[in-house]
Structures are given as C-alpha cells and as structure tokens.
Amino acid sequence: MSTSSETRTAPPTENAGAAPAPPTVRGTRLTLAGAELGRPSSPVVSGVDLDVAPGEILTVVGSSGCGKSTLLRTLAGLLPPLSGEVTQDGRPLTGPSADRALVFQEDALLPWRTLRANVELPLAIQGLPRSQRRAQAETWLDHVGLADRMQQLPHRVSGGQRQRAQLARALAARPRAVLMDEPFGALDAQTRAGMQDLLVDVLHGTGATVVFVTHDVDEALFLGDRVALLGSGRLTAVRDVPHPRDRSAHDDPARVALRREVLTSLGT
Template sequence: MNAPVPTPSLRRPAVHLSGVGKTWTPAGRGPVQALRDVDLDIAPGEFVVFLGPSGCGKSTLLYMIAGLEPASAGTMEADGLPITGPAAERGLIFQDASLFPWLTILDNVAFGLSIGAVQKLKRREIAAEMLRRVGLADMMDKKPDELSGGMRQRAACARALAMRPKVLMMDEPFAALDVQTRAKMQDFLLQIWRDSGASIVLVTHSIDEAVALADRVVVFTARPGRVKTIVPVDLPRPRNPRDPRFHDLRDRFGELLADEVDRAFAEQEAR
C-alpha cells in the first residue's frame, strides 16, 4: 500500500510569485539579470522541486522566497501577505547544515525559538520533541562535530521544523552526502513532509532526486532564469527508480535541460 501524502489545498497559495525578477549590480561591472518574469504558485502542502543549470537563479529565488533577498521586479507573497523579510513561517535549510559548533544539538534546535521569545523550558521541550521526530533523541547533548553529515542535516531539519513553518525551503541539502546516505535522507524528508503538512521547495541539480520527491518540478532556463516548464510527477509513492515511468520522466527532464546547460556553459566560456 502506498503511504498517504498531503493533499494540496484549494485555498490561497502558500507562495505566490508574479513577474518576479532579480538584477544584481556588482561593483565595477554592469548589471547582471539573474531572474526574469517568474510566475509561480505553490499550494499548501505541495512538494515542489526547482531544477535547472548552474547559475540559473534557483537558489537566488529560494532566498527571495525566504525573505533574505528582495525582488528587483514583480510581486512575492506568502499566505497572501507580501514577503518583506524573513519570517518563522518560512524555514530555510542550506547545503551546509550551518549549526553553531559551540552549542549542543539540543541548543542548536532551540536557538530559533529563543529569538521568538519562547520561554527556556518550553524551547527545550519543543527542541527535544523535534529531535525525537528526526531520530536524534540520543544525540541531544552532542556537538555538531560529533555527528555524521546526515545527522547534521537531520538536526538542521529539526531546527527549522521547531519554528513550525508553513513553507520549508531546502538548497541542495543532500549534495555533499554519499549515495546511500542521500537515499536515506530523501526517505526521511518525505516522512517529515507527511508529518508536518508544510509546503516544501527543494533546489537540486539531480534529476533522479527531482523525480523521486516532487509533486511538480519547475524547470528553469539558463540565466536569466525563467520558468521553462512545470512538469507534474504523478507517480505513486514510494517511487521505484526501476519503474519505466520513472525512466521516462528522467529522460524528459534530461531533454528539457540539455539546451539550457549548453547555453549556461557557453555563457561561462564567453565571460
């Protein structure tokens, strides 16, 4: 039997982007347009993956949704409200777990709650519960350098989930992990998604990861990044990489990306 998955809501989008663009103005150089005319709605409880060539603005768009970077053009909303900066409702996990090395895992997970003025005892209760949910109950008093890479990423997930986000964003969180650990972390992420009910937005360069995880895959063009197409992934979960339909989708994404990767390389060579 397939495991149940969250059903995207028909309510207003968790994230709404309309005509969004981003232009950088580096010192001593002309303006660089990273993103152009991005239109996208992400439903509550939906799992969306951003896929595209290097330098196409995928991570930049993720940081903009998180409120860490302003848009140069267009409209960005979360749950119907303008995105004007970071908020607890939007959690972000980086490729590097970014844990404080001098704090225990428990205190790392509780850190964000301290900013929100949650009382210390309550912070530790919530942090301990999140660590239990991600399978790190016996690691609470450890420091980050005592954990494996996969454990550190689970701790980073626990820290983000402690804030009870409505949208959880992840920037290639498993790229530095070995193949076996990466597969385990993908399974773990799906469980977190089911349990939390949050929308997840994941940036990856891995076509297999996109097919394995996403409800929809947003394919971006080479810079300036635009939405080339959005492909629904209608395979039942858990997904079997040996399923011919899995292979068909992987081939389709490979074809969609081929020209964009060539364009991205040509631009890099020209610089």
C-alpha cells in the first residue's frame, strides 16, 4: 500500500487574527494490521490493514453504518480491536492518550465554561499553571478567529464558532494525532467550506497526523492526502488524492476520476 510523504504542505490562507504560530508537533504513525473492529457481540469491520503516516491527512468515507466511527474510536483507544493489531509508532495502542485528540460533530463544549475556559481545560488536566494555560488558550482562540469571543459562553455564539472553539481546544494540548468524526457535518455549506479552509490553516506547520471521517466526498477529496473507502464490512481501497487542499483542482481529470470511483463505492 502506498503511503504519503512524512510531511505535508498546505496552501496559504488568510488569517485575520495574525496569531503567533502554534508550536510544531511531530506527527505519529497509526497502524492497523489484520484488525477486526467493533464490539464482541457485533463486529463491524474485518481484516483492516491501514498505515497512516506521520503528518498525513487521511480522510475516511463510507455509507452509514459501515464502521467509520468504529475505526476512529479504535484509533482513539476507546474500543480495543477484536483481533489483529493496532499500534502507534510501532507500540500497541492500549487506551486513550493525550497524544490523540478526538473531535466530534457535536461540539461537546461545557456550557457553563466560557470559550477560553473550555480551551484551557485540557491544559489544566496537563497541570499547566493558570497563567500559561490562559496565554495558550488565548493564542489558539486568536488563531481560529475567536479573539473577540473568548469570554462568551457556548450558547451565545454560532455553531461554526463553537466548532472553531472545539478545534482550538483539541489542538491546544498539542496532540500528535487529531481524530475527527464528521466535525463539520451539521454546518451549512458556506460555513463548512470556511471551516475546511480554517482546518488547513491551523494544521499547517503543526505536523499532526489527522484521520478525518466524513460522508461528504468533495470534503474528503479536498482535505485528504489519501482517502480510505469503507464498505461491506471491510476496507475496500485507499487512494492517493491528486492535488490535495487545492480548490482549483476540483475539475482536474484525475480528481474527477477519483471522485467517480468513490461515489461508485458508495453506491451513488
């Protein structure tokens, strides 16, 4: 199976906040070998062989119920494999770790904490002094364009702004891998496109490995270095994406051909 380069580049995007660049984080390698995934009474995916390179963005698509979220939760350490191996940098992955941040479609912000206090939470768990975690939280909120909203409670801001805050919270702890479960699925098309660009922008330079689950084929082909296709209880294919993170390549013949293949795999 082919793998992407150990590093990636992203097209520059505008960042009105002009926040200081976050610290570089070395990505991590996530590997599944002959893995059967699911719960003991209900296996969902079998025979998974997948190697996610450090610093890669791997997108995962498949029909509802095919095991996308199961795969993500296995990589997060929330579900042990039923058989086979799941490793991080060659060592068995045995449970959750601060090295791997999980981002959900629902923003999961604590409603009684301000946006800044939500972003500070993983830093507090790490034991950082209050002044340091406040400064880091403010830097990240500035980086995602929320410098003027950091004192707001979650219910006082829009859905897109809550997702920005969730992204800041996930990255503030400098995880080596970010696992994203359809994080933009509930957003309207314009906000969704803006969040995709923001994700590319804030990840640029961090080196973090990303596994991004989505039901949106165009989103998968825009964001991913590679796209993994799940269906019929197995991993059916992993394909390199031509010109990742380049919106002008939407009509590129190779991208169009891959889009057709992905849609065919989904039965659409």
